[in-house]
Amino acid sequence: MNEKLLKNADACYRLAEQEAAHYFKSLSEQLVQNMVAPVLIKDIQSWKQNHIHPFPLLSIFSRGKGKTGSEGYHTYIQWLDYTGKLDNYLDRSISYIYMRDLGKALDSPDTQTRVQRTVDSLKNHLIDSNPKNPGSKLEMFTMAGMYRLAQKEGVESTMIWVMDKLKTVSSHIPEGMDAEEAKRKLIKIIAGVILHVVEEMDAEITPEERTRKLEEAIRLGYSYGLTYPFIDDLLDAGVLSNQEKKRYSDLIRSTLITGSVPELDQWTGKNAEFIRFAHSELRDAFEYIKSLQRPETRNSFFEQSYVFFNSQEVDRVKDLSNANYTNEELYIPVILKSSSSRLITRSVISAPEDEGFHNRTFLYGIYNQLADDFADMFDDLNEERVTPYTYYLKYHDKRSDLINPFELYWTVIYNLIHNVYRSDSKTREVILDRAINGLKRFKKRMGTNKYNEVMKLFASGNPTFNKVIQRMVRKADDVDFFDKLLRDHMITNLKSERKEQEAFLDTIETVRDQINDVLSISEIGNTSSMSEPIIDAANYSLKSDGKRLRPIMTWVMGVNEYGLDKSSIVPLLRSLEYMHTASLIFDDMPSQDNAPKRRGRPTLHQVYDVATAELTGLFLTQKAVEEQTSLDQYDPKTVLRLIRYSSQIVGDMCRGQAMDLDSRGKQLTLEQLNTMCFYKTGIAFEASLIMPAILAHATELEMEALKRFSRHAGIAFQIKDDLLDVEGDQNVLGKPIGKDAENNNTTFVSILGAIGARKAMWEHYCFAMETLQEIPRNTTFLKHLLNYLVNRDR
Template sequence: MNEEIVVNTDTCYWLAEEKAADYFNILYDQIHQKTHIPPLITDLKSWSHHRRHRHSLFSLFSSHRKKPESYNHYVKWLEQKGKLDDYLERSVSYIYLRDMGKDLSSAGTRIKVRNVVEHLKKQISQRKESDLDAEQFNIAWLYRIAQKYQFESTMIWFIEKLKTISSVIPEEMDAEKAQLKLIKIITGVMINELEEKGEGMSPEELSRTLDTAVRLGYAYGLTYPFIDDLLDSKVLSEEEAKRYSEIIRTTLVTGSVPALGKWQGKNRHLVQFAHSELKKAFEYIKNHQTESTKNNFLEQAYVFFQAQEEDRNKDLLNGRYTNEDIFIPVILKSASSRLMIHAITSGENTEGLDQYTFYYGIYNQLSDDLRDMYSDLKEGTVTPYTYYLKHHKERPDLINPFELYWAVTHNLIHNIYHSDPKTCEVILGRAINGLKRLRAQFGTEKYNELMNRFASGIPKLNNLVQKISHKVDDVAFLDKLIRDQLIADLRNSSREQEEFFKSIEKIHPRINQMLTMPEEDALPQDPIIDAANYSLSGDGKRLRPIVTWMMGVHGYGLKSSEIEPLIKSLEYMHTASLIFDDLPSQDNATTRRGKPTLHQVYRTSIAELTALFMTQRAVREETKLDAFDADTVLKVIHYSTKSTEEMCKGQVMDLNAKGKNLTLDEMNTISFYKTGLGFEVALVLPAMLAQAGESEISALKKFSRHFGITFQIKDDLLDVEGDQQRIGKNTGIDAENNHSNFVSILGVEGARKAMWDHYCEAMDALQEVPRNTAFLKQLLTYFVNRDH
């Protein structure tokens, strides 16, 4: 697009402001005349009576057992109580109302809601009992969805983006919130894309539609961390924020992203990355539009941005803002943010959609602002709630935002949706559910204090609302419960990841220290001890001994001093295998663990003898496991030596495969023997020492097999795409030696898909291990995401 004005900013924002002002005046009149109170009281009484009647039969036969906390168990519990239909219909109806701007009184909408409900019920009923304890919203879950609908490459792309975004976002901002927002927006775009396309799509068309939805959702969702959150935070200086805002404004006015130019200071890399990603995102959205709908997208984007800017530039200490100053930007940004979703998918804005979506936005926004009020106050952010709290005593003219929320509720039910019973049920249910969640979030004392501040002007309505919210149960909504579970899973994963790196940071140097062989063991003129220590002193990951330590000590409660010989044994054996692997007769590698390979420093014959010496020293170490009974130690030695034999066979398979075109099955087999078996030994040996059962050991073996193949595929991808300096060894060796690998067999994209397939299989295997497997999950995720 040329550098021409494509959006008349003054006109589009003025028209939107005028419409928002008209809406505000309607709400203002209702509040001052209290005309909304009697109809709402009637609505609430009817709604409450209807729900009590609906569930009275079930309550006679249901136990008073506490509802499960996890999402999977909660849904199963609803099914057992006969409440699943009501829950799903309420939730799906709300999504059609909020995300798609649909009229719930329409026969077509009711049919679609019912079809979705039936589909969800079928999915829930097919879930196995064993699946209920599984983590629901993790990377494996996302990839499984993509597998089902054949858009795995897109999901891999998105997972990579999530990882990058999380690593770039500074500490002053919230990476977890950014991930959540991206996933939420992508879900909304997917819903709209699927709704627009309609039913009856072929698998190929469905796959393309979902690919587009994910990329569009990411493109739009990226604006939250890298425009809204970045400008709201204190990361950028005042001058930087002003310059950055002008770039965004110019983009929306002209339809083209201006060059960033030079950017100095500590935020240079962050701003460069954000500008680059936003540019690609903007171009993707713009190219998805038709010429006739492109302006609609740009206009909605401009209104949204300008409304955000007006709020962002407000000062909480300034007591002179009018009610219109406070509420009109809220109406605009809450409406345009939802209209943007429709604009970037269909680009069309039908009259009904515009009406429903425009008037609905502030309903959600006021609820969210109440939830975030205390954090907003702390940050000095101006919202209707923070400004009212700060200035209402000296400004009796200020409108109470909680009262306005109920005026909005009344207006939606009776003026926008024309008193439709289903819409009334859904909107009131959402309002009561919001208050119940608010009480749970703040605690009863703080919640009551909040209500005393904001509901004093509507005592009759508030008394009824509070009474109902105490009595009525089972008003949960699918999207909120999924959001809760997603937040819990993200936080849990973040905590586990932090503990994972702390554990490695703590254990790694201790293992390095224990591995060094004493010099007194060497004979005169004997370089083998020095050669062994040279190989051991490299910057190795110590993956196998770390896994053994964590499983032995934290998984099985063994003492670290008792399993130290096993830890040394595993690393000696592994290092010996690397020495053999690097020899001129095998891979002829020149670099290992960031330095020259052993045969280049000590010559080939010494390298061969050193590797043989280390295999024997490994067995000798295992004989020192004197804290365990002799039979168990013999079983450990038998298993480890047998595994070493099999690893040698795997290396022979690898050598014989040189110059041959291997099948995928052959490659999987070689990878298991070369790599997976090493992981298996590291897990199974501490399990054997702890007398673990056969089923548990079998699950560990299954995990190890898929872990090993995942690890090897990632190695092959790094061999093609990696940075030699970061990896610490030569890249392109397989191609140079004419070796088949996963990339040569499957191609880069196919190899990535296979890696994620095995990642999911490994994660599934961990569900069968009756231990705390958080370390193994994070280890697997770390190696999938590593760049060296």
């Protein structure tokens, strides 16, 4: 490494250390002078007037409401709105974000105006997005919800890009790290960068320029956010060996010092594939950030990034068994990493520095970090991490010189309120809200006995101050914040999504095996010694590696949601797969698509001959009807209605295929293509849902919603097929790619292009997801089926 560059980086870090040392000295002096507690007691006495009520009836009710999970989250928002508390709740939450993340002074009229505007917008969204409200919007942090928000700003393509990235990153997170937490952090940082960019926009900005800046913000947010799972969390986790950590850390250090990502040397062992992926993603992210840096902000970006990384490394290598760290060694890296992480965001977007931003952000960071370290102290202690709290826990009775981190935390609060934010009442309100809220959450999580033990250990030297604080924790109304609620909600939802997806895949596999066991057609018993080529051909097609999505949908909805008997619907499952397999046989014929392979094997007409394939398709179609007549556990009129519906479906599928054949060499409109794809694909999804609904006597309204869902899901499925025919992996697909172009087929890709086709797919995905809200059943399986349809690679 260039010696001069290394010296420059070290010099930059030393300057930052000096600034942090000066700040720490100031805090220490305020603590020693015993000037903090008396002033804070007065602050809290003023604060409590709005937070302790003589008849806290609403507080009693509020303590019983759950806030975890999607339902609890929305119920809590509803409760806040009903009791008239939502405006204040959002005001303090957004004010806090403006102060913490944007480095704003809350006494500024401009900041107050912006906060109010954001509160009004967020309130409208939260009320409209309640799933219990008819016609409500989709929840913000679902894929459909994020895509709908992106559509409003014209950044759909970038949102599709980042959703693909989030999925890819999550799938590469190794064991020993938390994939849900990695995804949550990425989303949070992307949102934070977007917020910074929006705040920098001029009121007169053109729609085109706004779209461009938002697209950059999304990519910048992802690029910067990627450093958390792939640098910070990775180096903290036990995934890499000590030698691998050293090599990986040296790569990062070299990048920040030289401004260029080194090539990855040969890496072996179980982590090799993951390291190659992380290196590739981080290199692309770094180059993207660097490409958007203005010359006047580029140095600031590299300097702050190096300070952030090096301060983390200084902390990371500390050993809890070392009893000799000074207070400066414990706190200065904390000040540096907590402030530089937010200072970087401004330089990432190349924003000009507004007056007072650096000072406010630098002095504020340790407040957040000490609060987080307090909340995590026992987890950190178990992991033997050195933080001011874990170190004090271990050595407070051996080192009388150690500063009590809880006392320093309140000193930081005093300093922020009175020295940094000039005793502003709104700032005092928000900071004390946050501090009391943190203690309340900790007490609830740890339990009263453990909490009291902790408070006894960390109590300040002023008994009156200690009593005042603990009285607020016991008596004050809840002072929750939206970002905490949203964080808990996101973590709960992401973990729930993972469990649901695992259950979905398990159900797919289990039911698929059960269906495969009943599909084979037995030879017709007779005295002839001749073989049955039609039955052999049918079984050849049925035994291929099919997804069996249609009968699986029928089984799940029929058994799990409508309560139909498993054995009673077996004929219906066979019927659906026979119809679907027949349609594939006809589709693969030389007179139609002339496909050489299907499901990884030669197509039926290749193995036998065209005539046998034609007869087999016809045989399976008739066999499907025969199976439907075997639904003898159901009312004959109901079965007759099902057979009539099934016959109409087969007719519509034939119409769709005929439309497809007639379109060869012609340019279809998008409307014509949508109609054709529905008849070819969506109608089969519809049948899979409507047939069990008919047997269960579902209402017409419910069946209409199922039909709309099927239409949009089917078209989304077909668009994904068209994209895979252009971009897919032939080995994974099990059939050749490029057949649509070869056959001169009109597809969504040929009409809209790949980018436009993806947008159309996500549009239909959103419509399908919105329709699920109208179906009075548990639609979790259908939700994950839809996710599978648009995210599959075969």
